[in-house]
Amino acid sequence: MNRKVRRGVGVRMVACLALWLGLPSTASALPLISEVFYDAVGSDNGQSFVEIYGTAGSSLDGLTLEGVNGANGAVGPVIALTGVIPTDGVFVVADLNGATTSVANADLLANFDFQNGPDSIVLLDGATVLDAVGYGVFGAGEVFAGEGSAAADAPAGSSLARLFADLDSDDNAADFIVLATPTPGEVELQPVPEPSSGLLGALGLAMLGSRRRFNRRRRRTH
Ligand SMILES: [Ca+2]
Ligand SMILES: [Ca+2]
Ligand SMILES: [Ca+2]
Ligand SMILES: [Ca+2]
Structure with a gap:
């Protein structure tokens, strides 16, 4: 895989992970x-x-x-x-x-x-x-x-x-x-997905990789 392709994969990976981490729960119109x-x-x-x-x-x-x-x-x-x-x-x-x-x-x-x-x-x-x-x-x-x-x-x-x-x-x-027991004034809301430590680590590494490649490019072009 050449550098350009790797960079593309890295960017897509970061985008996917960020999307997943920031993914809002299913939105419904209120009230x-x-x-x-x-x-x-x-x-x-x-x-x-x-x-x-x-x-x-x-x-x-x-x-x-x-x-x-x-x-x-x-x-x-x-x-x-x-x-x-x-x-x-x-x-x-x-x-x-x-x-x-x-x-x-x-x-x-x-x-x-x-x-x-x-x-x-x-x-x-x-x-x-x-x-x-x-x-x-x-x-x-x-x-x-x-x-x-x-x-x-x-x-x-x-x-x-x-x-x-x-x-x-x-x-x-x-x-x-x-x-069975009514709950006036109290509600359950959709659970917010918690990112696993593995995914957080992967996101960190992916971002670090992008940063390093970016710095390498900067060094080459300066
Ligand atoms: Ca409705
Ligand atoms: Ca009654
Ligand atoms: Ca209630
Ligand atoms: Ca009444």
Whole structure:
């Protein structure tokens, strides 16, 4: 292999390793519905919530959360969102029972009651759907307003949560899991791949090699 070819291989190797090391996790457009809790054991009043994951500091003003009845497509409840995504990225819309809620980490209080499935909850910006989750078994003629195929219908006391709050494949069945213990205000994010020491070493050597060849060229041309 002549010097020119070797140099090309070295540059490509550095580029590939850098790409791998800096590779961001699968990006999904935010905000996303990260958890819904619509069926507490017994009364849902003051217990149910919808959790949204978004970019810290971004405003939710003007967005709405809407329920879509699986039986006939009727829309409701409609919750007008206001507020800003907090530093941890997790915003909790909590149901009121009178003047209070039992939901931890609530960021916005409202009065709503989403139905047990088959139903859907949609996050909208005007008429534009930003994200949606449909849950339960939809029969022929029923209205699914979620994405891909429906998530499971969480049993009473359990919630439906996005496996990773920042991962949206637009398939509810793949993206959502049933959580036996709801976690308002807390999310799991995609794991960030840690570069192995072997790869770091290889990257260092490759960069060193490029530097040496560069210096050799400089010496030759000066
Ligand atoms: Ca209930
Ligand atoms: Ca209520
Ligand atoms: Ca989505
Ligand atoms: Ca959560």
